[in-house]
Amino acid sequence: MLPETVTIDPKQTWPSYLERLNDSQRNAALIAEGPLMVLAGAGSGKTKLLTARIAHLIDGLGISPHRILAMTFTNKAAKEMQKRVHYFLKDSNVIGSPEIGTFHAICANILRREISKTPFSKQFVINDEADQLALIKPILKKLNIDTEDKAFSPKNFQNKINSLKCEAIEPHQFFPKSDDAFGNYVKRVYTDYQTVLFSSNAIDFGEILCMLYRILRDNVDIRTKYQTLYQYIHVDEYQDTNHVQYLLLSMLAKKEFGGHENICVVGDADQCIYQWRGANISNILNFEKDYPSVRSAKLEQNYRSMGNIVTAANEVIRNNIERKDKTMWTSNEPGNLINCLQRADERSEAETVVSEIRRLVASNKCAYSDCVILYRNHFQSRQFEDVLLRNKIPYQVIGTRFYDRKEVKDIMSYFRAILNKDDCASLKRIINTPTRGIGDTTVETIDGLYLQLLRKTPTATYWDAVKEATTTGAVTIAITKKLNQFVLLLERLRHDSLSLSLAELFQLVIAETKYVAALQKEYGDEAEERLANLEELRLLLENFDESQTDKANLLSQFLEQAALVQAESNDVELSVKLMTCHAAKGLEFLTVFLVGMEEGLFPSTRARNEEDDNVEEERRLCYVGMTRARERLYLSYAARRMVWGRTENRIPARFFGEISKKLRVSSLT
DNA sequence: TACATCAGATATTAG
DNA sequence: ATCTGATGTA
Numbered sequence: 001m002l003p004e005t006v007t008i009d010p011k012q013t014w015p016s017y018l019e020r021l022n023d024s025q026r027n028a029a030l031i032a033e034g035p036l037m038v039l040a041g042a043g044s045g046k047t048k049l050l051t052a053r054i055a056h057l058i059d060g061l062g063i064s065p066h067r068i069l070a071m072t073f074t075n076k077a078a079k080e081m082q083k084r085v086h087y088f089l090k091d092s093n094v095i096g097s098p099e100i101g102t103f104h105a106i107c108a109n110i111l112r113r114e115i116s117k118t119p120f121s122k123q124f125v126i127n128d129e130a131d132q133l134a135l136i137k138p139i140l141k142k143l144n145i146d147t148e149d150k151a152f153s154p155k156n157f158q159n160k161i162n163s164l165k166c167e168a169i170e171p172h173q174f175f176p177k178s179d180d181a182f183g184n185y186v187k188r189v190y191t192d193y194q195t196v197l198f199s200s201n202a203i204d205f206g207e208i209l210c211m212l213y214r215i216l217r218d219n220v221d222i223r224t225k226y227q228t229l230y231q232y233i234h235v236d237e238y239q240d241t242n243h244v245q246y247l248l249l250s251m252l253a254k255k256e257f258g259g260h261e262n263i264c265v266v267g268d269a270d271q272c273i274y275q276w277r278g279a280n281i282s283n284i285l286n287f288e289k290d291y292p293s294v295r296s297a298k299l300e301q302n303y304r305s306m307g308n309i310v311t312a313a314n315e316v317i318r319n320n321i322e323r324k325d326k327t328m329w330t331s332n333e334p335g336n337l338i339n340c341l342q343r344a345d346e347r348s349e350a351e352t353v354v355s356e357i358r359r360l361v362a363s364n365k366c367a368y369s370d371c372v373i374l375y376r377n378h379f380q381s382r383q384f385e386d387v388l389l390r391n392k393i394p395y396q397v398i399g400t401r402f403y404d405r406k407e408v409k410d411i412m413s414y415f416r417a418i419l420n421k422d423d424c425a426s427l428k429r430i431i432n433t434p435t436r437g438i439g440d441t442t443v444e445t446i447d448g449l450y451l452q453l454l455r456k457t458p459t460a461t462y463w464d465a466v467k468e469a470t471t472t473g474a475v476t477i478a479i480t481k482k483l484n485q486f487v488l489l490l491e492r493l494r495h496d497s498l499s500l501s502l503a504e505l506f507q508l509v510i511a512e513t514k515y516v517a518a519l520q521k522e523y524g525d526e527a528e529e530r531l532a533n534l535e536e537l538r539l540l541l542e543n544f545d546e547s548q549t550d551k552a553n554l555l556s557q558f559l560e561q562a563a564l565v566q567a568e569s570n571d572v573e574l575s576v577k578l579m580t581c582h583a584a585k586g587l588e589f590l591t592v593f594l595v596g597m598e599e600g601l602f603p604s605t606r607a608r609n610e611e612d613d614n615v616e617e618e619r620r621l622c623y624v625g626m627t628r629a630r631e632r633l634y635l636s637y638a639a640r641r642m643v644w645g646r647t648e649n650r651i652p653a654r655f656f657g658e659i660s661k662k663l664r665v666s667s668l669t
Numbered sequence: 670t671a672c673a674t675c676a677g678a679t680a681t682t683a684g
Numbered sequence: 685a686t687c688t689g690a691t692g693t694a
Binding site for chain 2: 441
């Protein structure tokens, strides 16, 4: 018998999810316990590290997936992470998957589970910005606030309320100076708004986070429950967390609140692009103070991009004053120069980009799906869509809010009002859609009645007010009749909804409201496209009916995901992608076109009149855009552009000049 | 009082 | 593209 020999393998072998990491990535991924902060430059393998860490926790350490939580900012990032974790675990026989999602999706989920601690019933719905405005406007009216005055516009109140929610400040915690007229109005409007919101059995995006924070703060038992459930917490893009998100994470993780401190955050201060919604850079800067036992890792090597791209991005970001000096580096080849394009107008810009895509694909440099067109604002997609369509190139616009289309919103509002009879914003939207003889005056009467009822009983609802209007003689007999018809219609729909699939309910709503006829009457020959949108919605509903295993609360589930998740078509694999720079964060592409790079557009000058210096955030956004590229980066602008109906001369973005000449080329003229 | 229609103003970025 | 405001009509 041969003696047992020990051979030392010079290269230790790792499971697949760890083997493709470099040493510092792997070392970080192997730290399972305790607070961990990873400061990672663009393209340094941040997401790879996170997903590897999660795979290691599950497959390597045998931790139940349900114990693992990962928060992201965008749906796109959440999807990407889910995909990668799945890929790593596909061969293991682990049951279940870790909880990976956006802050809002995860928090809304928990709120549903803890419904008894909320002021809501389980039919509660999520209000978007438009709904929010619909609630705020009548309040301003009631308080006799002169909304003609630009300083007191409904939008201003909305913005202020939302930024208070980012800070987790409730109305009673807000103390404006006595000479601050706007602030004092805000306090009153915010107070009333919350009453209206809660009476509507509805929640807005900011409140999803605030309410959960308060519940965790005030209920030790619930806090303990989630601290125990989520043993391992991960936060992607930590530099973009705002204060209420910070508080939420503290509740779940921090020792002083009973947490386990198994929290892993990754981020890059240079990629902070959400200050406009309250992102607080000090969260990442203070992480070490918050968690003294923290271990940290720095990843500065960029694996993603060719050398010239890395150098150019460094040159740009270096111009930010408020910044810790650091330099990302790469050992990759220099590769192509940065291609800078000037075109006569936006049409020609789009044509150049598209023909370059064709050329690259024709010469096998890359596939359509390797190309992405990044812009500052959604509305810039139109021009490119036009040209792509004419060239029969498959493309997909990410983040076009399908659910924002008027006709889709109308039907969704019916759905919401069917599920949640107290949904003020939806009722207001559909009460005269399609027109049924209930005009603005009547709606204003009901608004007044509603706010009056609310003052007496904070649980009174808009639905109550609608019915009240018909019984108190607040409106004429003719209108009463119409209101009653509306009430009966909704009651019938609600009754029938209980026994119908979503697709059937859709058909019923369309039929009962004669919606198609109304569309055709309103838009004539141009109704086609809108009808197509409705058909797409019907298909989505049909798919949802079939795919959902949990057949209970289908309607509620559908509305929730419609509010929190983008609708995405499935032919994503072969197409050119179009998206905003914000949406591109965390993603990478072989070829990137950064378009519309003009002063005023990108960098945007939208709110650059006072204190905060937006240029630095715009520059970070530019940095994010540039560092998405692996091999080819194009920056383009139009010398003239139609802006609000008039043609304007445009100045190239300052970012061009920040890239040294030797890195730039204009191969296309 | 409500509706149709037209003209004109308005618009970041995410969930 | 969508939301206002003004206007004339039923």
